Amino acid sequence: MSQAIELPVLDAADRDALAELLLAVADDEFVIGFWDSEWTGIAPMLEEDVATSSIAQDEIGHAKALYELLATLTDDDADRIAFGRDAADFRHAALLNHARGDWAFSVARRYLYETADAVRLAALAASSYEPLASLAGKIRREETYHQLHGEAWLRRLAESTDAGRDRLVSGLECLWTDAQEVFAPLEGESRLLERRILAKPMQAMHAEWQTQVRDRLRPICAELPDASPTPDGRRRRTDDFRWLHGEFTSVARSEETATW
Amino acid sequence: MTERIWEVFRQEDEGDPMVHAGNVNAPDEELAMHYAREFYGRRGESHRLWIVARDAVVELDDPDLLKPPFDRSHKKPGGYVIKHKLEAAKQRAAAEAGE
Numbered sequence: 001m002s003q004a005i006e007l008p009v010l011d012a013a014d015r016d017a018l019a020e021l022l023l024a025v026a027d028d029e030f031v032i033g034f035w036d037s038e039w040t041g042i043a044p045m046l047e048e049d050v051a052t053s054s055i056a057q058d059e060i061g062h063a064k065a066l067y068e069l070l071a072t073l074t075d076d077d078a079d080r081i082a083f084g085r086d087a088a089d090f091r092h093a094a095l096l097n098h099a100r101g102d103w104a105f106s107v108a109r110r111y112l113y114e115t116a117d118a119v120r121l122a123a124l125a126a127s128s129y130e131p132l133a134s135l136a137g138k139i140r141r142e143e144t145y146h147q148l149h150g151e152a153w154l155r156r157l158a159e160s161t162d163a164g165r166d167r168l169v170s171g172l173e174c175l176w177t178d179a180q181e182v183f184a185p186l187e188g189e190s191r192l193l194e195r196r197i198l199a200k201p202m203q204a205m206h207a208e209w210q211t212q213v214r215d216r217l218r219p220i221c222a223e224l225p226d227a228s229p230t231p232d233g234r235r236r237r238t239d240d241f242r243w244l245h246g247e248f249t250s251v252a253r254s255e256e257t258a259t260w
Numbered sequence: 261m262t263e264r265i266w267e268v269f270r271q272e273d274e275g276d277p278m279v280h281a282g283n284v285n286a287p288d289e290e291l292a293m294h295y296a297r298e299f300y301g302r303r304g305e306s307h308r309l310w311i312v313a314r315d316a317v318v319e320l321d322d323p324d325l326l327k328p329p330f331d332r333s334h335k336k337p338g339g340y341v342i343k344h345k346l347e348a349a350k351q352r353a354a355a356e357a358g359e
Contacts, residue, residue, distance in 0.1 A: 045263070047284050047295035054298050145297070152290050 017188025026066035027092035033059030083252035094178035108171030128196035181233030
């Protein structure tokens with residue numbers, strides 16, 4: 001899945017820093033897309049099944065575009081990056097290490113992820129690196145709907161029965177610490193900021209996101225504990241993720257020399 | 261969730277007629293909109309959707325009102341043969357122009 005794109009010339013260190021950023025964002029989209037696709041066939045109702053599956057597909061579509069940009073930048077292959085890496089080499093945030101859980105758990109994660117992703121996409125759309133800015137602009141338009149859908153379900157469960165609300169709250173509490181890791185610092189971040197490839201520091205994006213999310217969640221659950229991103233927030237892996245990795249690489253591994 | 265049925269109409273391009281596309285089940289307007297978008301717009305095939313609760317539709321299907329038993333041909337334009345009248349009028353117009 002590669003296509004020729006003419007990219008602005010970057011020196012090796014800038015390129016490495018940008019590659020790290022692209023991989024982090026792409027892996028987030030790729031992994032949440034696969035977790036949410038686990039709902040295909042078993043969502044609460046047929047219409048919701050189609051909606052959730054379609055959103056999951058959109059996320060994988062965003063990952064595809066980001067992997068392609070990364071592959072062009074590093075002279076690699078998007079399929080290899082997506083399906084040819086070991087589980088330990090993935091760089092998604094720890095938020096996406098958890099199995100899908102019940103419906104409320106998935107709703108909690110979608111809410112936390114979509115809101116964080118929106119803050120990040122706004123910064124990426126302001127990147128000085130034009131191919132990234134333009135891709136982020138396109139992705140943002142599709143994420144508008146994802147956010148509406150995520151918020152609709154958050155509110156629905158929060159205002160439903162005690163059981164629905166309790167499940168939502170326990171999902172939010174369980175995921176809260178790991179959700180911070182969407183803004184985990186990048187090794188090459190200072191360079192990216194200097195070049196304005198990244199328009200805003202992760203720390204500033206994190207503060208913006210946390211204020212917004214705390215305000216929204218205050219009427220739903222007890223005040224969530226203090227939490228901040230950590231340096232290994234994109235390196236921790238779990239058995240849940242290793243299982244998912246086995247699933248999504250199984251077809252590619254079945255015939256490694258095949259052209260798909 | 262108590263589900264309701266929502267009828268969906270779609271317009272392919274600005275100015276095209278709204279055409280009935282089908283329907284979706286949803287508990288309320290908000291999810292009806294999301295589901296209509298997924299079912300009838302996610303491939304970029306629609307310019308506009310109308311989503312209408314089925315119970316808001318006024319239905320008329322009374323045969324006494326719509327298909328009464330008497331001959332209705334006089335209510336259709338085909339019930340009048342105007343071909344000859346039209347020809348005569350054309351000739352008259354041509355004759356008048358020639359005068």
